[in-house]
Amino acid sequence: MPLDRSILARPLITLAVVAASSFSSFAQQSPTPSRVRGTIEAADGDTLTVKSRSGDDVKLHMTGDIKVVGITRISLADIKVGSFVGATTVPGPDGSQDAVEVHVFPEDMRGTGEGSRPWDLRPNSTMTNATVSESVAGNDGHTLLVKYKGGEKKVVVSPDTPVVTYVAADKSELKTGAKIIAFVKQLPDGSFEANRIGVGRDGLTPPM
Incomplete structure (x- = not known):
């Protein structure tokens, strides 16, 4: 008697559903905090x-x-061209990055974690450690152009943004x-x- 292919397929379908469910559950688990x-x-x-x-x-x-x-706190004016900084940012309305905070590294920490990567301070936040190549003062704070190996970003720092070192x-x-x-x-x-x-x-x- 020929076998009904639908009967053979049922275990495979069940296995696929279980595997997909398990993968989905694993993907939704919170990552281990660092x-x-x-x-x-x-x-x-x-x-x-x-x-x-x-x-x-x-x-x-x-x-x-x-x-x-x-x-410790410092002032926005302490961010100079040539400073090596870390900036936590979120996307701004014009393609720039709005700073949530900026920390200025002392000279002996220059180069620490250089680059840009996702950060867990806020949703969609990014940490960028880079050198300030331009700083433009405006009525609503400073706009910094920061450069790191392989990229650059425009970071908007408002007068209310915490700046520390x-x-x-x-x-x-x-x-x-x-x-x-x-x-x-x-x-x-x-x-x-x-x-x-x-x-x-x-x-x-x-x-x-």
């Missing part, structure tokens, strides 16, 4: 308890070679109430290991 932003609630040796910006309590285990930097700091500043951004990887137990932390000075929330 940055934690929040306020330190407790410091116990090399472990920090942080209330993240989403309201979660996060355990951070600091590595033995942890790098701690301070983040990095300064020397150490682990003693990682105390209760300090606001931080930590660069992390997730450990098997669900906690996070941090090898670099930026801490806001004078109550500043790191804007990046």
